[in-house]
Amino acid sequence: xxxxxxxxxxxxxxxxxxxxxxxxxxxxxxxxxxxxxxxxxxxxxxxxxxxxxxxxxxxxxxxxxxxxxxxxxxxxxxxxxxxxxxxxxxxxxxxxxxxxxxxxxxxxxxxxxxxxxxxxxxxxxxxxxxxxxxxxxxxxxxxxxxxxxxxxxxxxxxxxxxxxxxxxxxxxxxxxxxxxxxxxxxxxxxxxxxxxxxxxxxxxxxxxxxxxxxxxxxxxxxxxxxxxxxxxxxxxxxxxxxxxxxxxxxxxxxxxxxxxxxxxxxxxxxxxxxxxxxxxxxxxxxxxxxxxxxxxxxxxxxxxxxxxxxxxxxxxxxxxxxxxxxxxxxxxxxxxxxxxxxxxxxxxxxxxxxxxxxxxxxxxxxxxxxxxxxxxxxxxxxxxxxxxxxxxxxxxxxxxxxxxxxxxxxxxxxxxxxxxxxxxxxxxxxxxxxxxxxxxxxxxxxxxxxxxxxxxxxxxxxxxxxxxxxxxxxxxxxxxxxxxxxxxxxxxxxxxxxxxxxxxxxxxxxxxxxxxxx
Numbered sequence: 430x431x432x433x434x435x436x437x438x439x440x441x442x443x444x445x446x447x448x449x450x451x452x453x454x455x456x457x458x459x460x461x462x463x464x465x466x467x468x469x470x471x472x473x474x475x476x477x478x479x480x481x482x483x484x485x486x487x488x489x490x491x492x493x494x495x496x497x498x499x500x501x502x503x504x505x506x507x508x509x510x511x512x513x514x515x516x517x518x519x520x521x522x523x524x525x526x527x528x529x530x531x532x533x534x535x536x537x538x539x540x541x542x543x544x545x546x547x548x549x550x551x552x553x554x555x556x557x558x559x560x561x562x563x564x565x566x567x568x569x570x571x572x573x574x575x576x577x578x579x580x581x582x583x584x585x586x587x588x589x590x591x592x593x594x595x596x597x598x599x600x601x602x603x604x605x606x607x608x609x610x611x612x613x614x615x616x617x618x619x620x621x622x623x624x625x626x627x628x629x630x631x632x633x634x635x636x637x638x639x640x641x642x643x644x645x646x647x648x649x650x651x652x653x654x655x656x657x658x659x660x661x662x663x664x665x666x667x668x669x670x671x672x673x674x675x676x677x678x679x680x681x682x683x684x685x686x687x688x689x690x691x692x693x694x695x696x697x698x699x700x701x702x703x704x705x706x707x708x709x710x711x712x713x714x715x716x717x718x719x720x721x722x723x724x725x726x727x728x729x730x731x732x733x734x735x736x737x738x739x740x741x742x743x744x745x746x747x748x749x750x751x752x753x754x755x756x757x758x759x760x761x762x763x764x765x766x767x768x769x770x771x772x773x774x775x776x777x778x779x780x781x782x783x784x785x786x787x788x789x790x791x792x793x794x795x796x797x798x799x800x801x802x803x804x805x806x807x808x809x810x811x812x813x814x815x816x817x818x819x820x821x822x823x824x825x826x827x828x829x830x831x832x833x834x835x836x837x838x839x840x841x842x843x844x845x846x847x848x849x850x851x852x853x854x855x856x857x858x859x860x861x862x863x864x865x866x867x868x869x870x871x872x873x874x875x876x877x878x879x880x881x882x883x884x885x886x887x888x889x890x891x892x893x894x895x896x897x898x899x900x901x902x903x904x905x906x907x908x909x910x911x912x913x914x915x916x917x918x919x920x921x922x923x924x925x926x927x928x929x930x931x932x933x934x935x936x937x938x939x940x941x942x943x944x945x946x947x
Contacts, residue, residue, distance in 0.1 A: 434473040435497050435506035436464045438480045439516045457482055460512045467542055468510060476506045489523070498527065501537045513543040583687045586711035590687075594680045595645035596718050607715050613648055614718045620675055621719050625726045626905065626946065630676075632918035634667040644671055676731060682724050683717035686710055720890050745917050746770060746792065746927065753930040753940060755782040761789065770929065785929045787939050792929070793915050795941050800923060803945065804910045829889045833882055840878035847871040922946065 438460040457480055468475055477500065479493040500506050509532070511517045517539070518524055528539045528548065539548045582589055587605030596617040600606040616637070623633050637644075643651055647665040679686055688709040690702055719727075750759035750770050757774035768789040774782045847868060854864040905922055912919060923946055930940030 432471075432473045432508055433476045433506050434468045434508040434510045435476050435500060436461065436468065436478045436510050437494065437497055437517060438464070438478065438512070439484060439491070439494070440482045460516070463542065464510050464512065473508060473510075476500070485519075489520075498531075501532070501535055504535070507536055508538045508540060511539075511541045514541045514546050517541065583685075583709035584711070586685045586714035588685065588687070588714075592649065594678060595648065595675070596681060597715070609716055609718060613645075616642060617675060617681060617718050620672060621681075621723050621727055624672075624676060624730065625723055626922060628905070629918045629921045630669045630672040632921075633672050634669055637667045642667070644668075645675075673731075676727055680715075681717065681719040682721065683715055684710065684712045685714040722891055744768075744789070745915055745920050746789070747917075749920055749924050750792065750927045750929055752782060752785040753928040753942070754785065757782065759785065759787075759929060783931055785931050787929050787941075791939060792927070792941070795939070796920075796924070796927070796943060797912070797915055799943055800912075801910075804906055826889065826892050829885050829892060833885050833889065836878050836882045836885070840875055840882070843871050843874040843878065847875070 438457050440456055461478060461480070465475065465478075477497075479497040481491040481493045484491045484494075497506075497509065501509060509517070514524065514528075517528070531537075532539055532548065539546065541547075582605060585605075588599070588607050589605070593599055593607050593610075596610060596614045597607040598610040600608045620633055620637075623636070624630070628636075644665055644667045675681070686708060688703060688707065744761040746759065747761070748758070751757065752759060752772035752774060755772065755774050757772050759770040760773040762769055762771060770785075770787050770789055770792060772782055772785045774784075850859065850864055850867045850871070853859045854861065859867070909919060909922070925944040925946045927944070928940075928942040932939050
């Protein structure tokens with residue numbers, strides 16, 4: 430029987446000398462040269478050279494390794510030749526499965542040069558198994574060592590991973606630190622503003638898609654931050670799930686959260702979710718995109734839960750309509766084919782409430798009419814704007830900025846004065862005692878100015894956030910001015926709550942009070 434060899438080479442973790450990813454490493458070249466010579470000296474025919482570069486010995490998805498196994502199974506080769514058994518695999522399970530299992534079934538001989546492994550030699554099996562066990566221990570120790578190093582970095586708040594959350598990018602000047610990616614951060618901030626203003630997650634996703642804003646995955650691909658491209662029909666679009674993840678991600682308020690998932694073991698690549706107590710949670714590791722006040726508003730809205738009606742579809746007034754007498758949420762029901770809202774507390778605890786009741790169509794008509802009236806009064810060029818006021822903090826913003834500039838100038842003067850007295854001391858113009866007295870005074874001034882600047886910067890952050898939200902509200906009011914029918918998104922945007930009373934007779938109008946999100 431002709432001896433036909435398949436030469437298998439793999440780059441080891443300890444030997445990376447490639448000049449580029451496209452060319453074989455020097456290690457691979459050396460392996461090929463040595464193994465070709467070894468095969469030719471024994472008169473073996475070389476069927477193919479299988480070379481996996483940049484793959485670990487525990488990676489079961491190595492393309493050339495799997496091609497070699499397929500050729501061995503098909504009888505194209507009857508010898509597998511490697512530099513060492515560890516180049517074939519470091520996993521004892523793989524060694525046993527193929528070298529001591531399938532290779533015997535396929536009549537394939539395994540030979541490794543450096544450690545003298547040869548399945549054709551009797552009594553050589555124990556040595557191969559010992560090598561396999563040593564390689565297995567090596568894998569386990571290496572896995573634990575890498576995990577320990579990465580966990581230490583995570584505990585220090587350093588970012589670990591090839592990809593950064595949407596809105597940030599890696600700091601080129603400081604390894605493990607992330608900085609704001611302005612274009613993406615602008616979209617993130619807009620999402621928070623829109624949601625805080627009352628727009629639902631579905632409406633936000635629809636708005637971004639209409640604007641053809643690339644979703645986080647597509648944005649990273651476009652900017653060469655993420656190379657995998659999904660071919661799904663909607664892979665580049667925003668979805669409710671993506672919006673929800675962004676709104677709940679604490680990375681946007683400067684907190685680093687890592688280690689939320691992990692593999693079952695170093696031998697199993699399946700990723701599992703870790704319990705929160707095992708996460709690495711470090712506060713204040715990077716610059717925040719979302720202000721504290723805006724974050725807390727959004728989290729409160731996210732934590733609010735509304736019940737859907739019996740059909741499973743949420744009514745447009747869910748979470749908005751409430752009884753004017755007891756404050757209990759109005760429940761949606763159907764009677765004789767007509768939908769109505771009624772206070773559930775009246776029947777839950779008999780005698781506890783007078784009970785409010787209104788047909789859904791009547792409430793929708795009243796809310797729509799009052800909305801049109803409000804929009805007209807505010808947006809009409811000759812209307813009385815004072816009747817609906819949007820807080821305008823632009824003047825306050827300018828005042829705060831001027832205060833910060835003035836304080837910064839004073840602080841710089843104190844710093845320069847501190848430098849001057851160092852020179853005076855060196856020249857002998859003042860004594861050491863005088864220097865300490867002056868220095869203490871200037872240091873106290875610098876500290877005082879710094880504290881005042883920090884205070885005003887926080888105030889400015891709050892004012893800017895409020896201005897941004899009010900600007901969004903004005904734009905939304907203009908956009909929806911001419912709506913003809915209410916829906917869930919419109920209610921979330923414009924209505925905070927509605928109080929509904931009980932009319933005493935049919936000739937009266939239903940007592941309704943609307944609290945707008947302004």
